[in-house]
Amino acid sequence: MIKLINVYKEYPRSGLALKNVSFHLRKGEFAFLIGPSGAGKTTILRLIHMVESPTDGEVRVSGYSSMRMKRRDIPRLRRRVGMVFQTFRLLRDRTAAENLAFALEVTGGRRSEIKGKVQRLLAHVGLAPRAGAYPDELSGGEQQRIALARALIHDPVVLLADEPTGNLDERASRGIFELTRDINSAGTAVLMATHNLDLVRRYPQYRVIELADGAVVYDSAGEARESGGES
Amino acid sequence: MASHSVREAIAAFRRAPGLALLSAMSIGLSLFVLGTFGLVTYNVEVTLRTIERRVEVVAYLRDNVSAEQLEVLQNDVGSFPEVENVTHVSKFEAMRNAMQQLEEFREVFTDLEVNPLPASLEVQLRPDYRDPESVQRVAELIALYPFVEDVQYGREWVEKIYQLRRLGGAVAAVLGIAFAVVAILIIGTTVRMAVLARREEIVVMQLVGATDGFVRRPFLLEGFITGLAGGALALLLTYGAYLAVNGSLIDLEWLPPLWATLGVLAGGILGLAASDTALRRHLVTYA
Known part of the structure; x- marks a missing residue:
């Protein structure tokens, strides 16, 4: 479903960000992407979301390939791949419900269906009573729940989470993680970049892909590998 | 889809009426310079034609x-x-x-x-x-x-009128282009401010899978409406200048309706073009 094949990513100023990265995330799978800051976790998520293209190699996502990707196809891909960030990225001048409705409106959702879908999603993330609250009136955990609801708005096949608990306290982090587990158990694959090793250790049943200096150094689904560079 | 663009454009004016007013005024003032210049050019043309009739x-x-x-x-x-x-x-x-x-x-x-x-x-x-x-x-x-x-036949007189006419045409073309460029730069900067003020909105739209057309349309419409408002303001200001000068300093003729209509429309088109240019820079990708 998501396949990275010998992916390299080089930036003109900062140099090589990814070296020969390959892995395959299957349908409905849950995987952690770990590694120190600057290891390449966010770069991988951006490549999967087709924010940028690999310098070499191929990224395949749900039938789309980075080698044949056209700009006009990117919106369609993004509706199949939800994404959340450490900073939530909610619109501050809109309420929780309006943030969700906005995501539907701008992707051509029918007005008659928007209200019902927004209410269902708010209930799903446990925030139906907070529908009219603005992001600044919500706690960090609540904001991330709204961001998760927005990421699910098109029933994606995969959810990419870039440090979703990075700005949250222990209790809120646990709540967000449990929510992503629920999402995963409903059939959506999850690829979560995180620094939170306690969380990773607490759930040994989930796959772990470890990066260091832009290369995969460990993948619990396969053999541990040496740092990349050789192809 | 079209209704979303209209709603978003109107909502943008409601959310930041000050910025919308500032944009329309900037466009209006830069087009006013162009309008005054148009009024002068038109009157020089009318005068020369009157003189030429006597040839x-x-x-x-x-x-x-x-x-x-x-x-x-x-x-x-x-x-x-x-x-x-x-x-x-x-x-x-x-x-x-x-x-x-x-x-x-x-x-x-x-x-x-x-x-x-x-x-x-x-x-x-x-x-x-x-x-x-x-x-x-x-x-x-x-x-x-x-x-x-x-x-x-007043040889020198005819030659002088003809030279004046050609000089007038050349000056009109050069100054007209210069003022239009200034207007475009001001409008471009104004619209860029509007786009930057809503950058996060654009990012979210791209994030959730809105098409480029969907992202661009409300901004283009907003630029067009702002430009039209600026064009109308410029026309009003030019008319004010005409009323102030006409009869007291010199006798002037008001612009023909076609020129006035084209002037207001030019405001709209400039606003649209400036929005388009500003959007191109920010639609490459989300950060």
């Missing part, structure tokens, strides 16, 4: 010209493609005109026993043939007739 060739006739010869000459000259109208001025009419126009010499004229003024043909040229070459060609052709004593 004529006068053929002075010998006293012994017969009625038949006069008729032949009149018919011949009237059939020249350059000629619009030929008027015969008899010796008597010439004297009467002179007495009317030169009052101080009225007594001198009255005391004369013989009318010294010659009869003449006043030849007016069609608008397309009022350039120095055409005027000179017609004058030379008329001078070939033996019963024509002299031909006058």
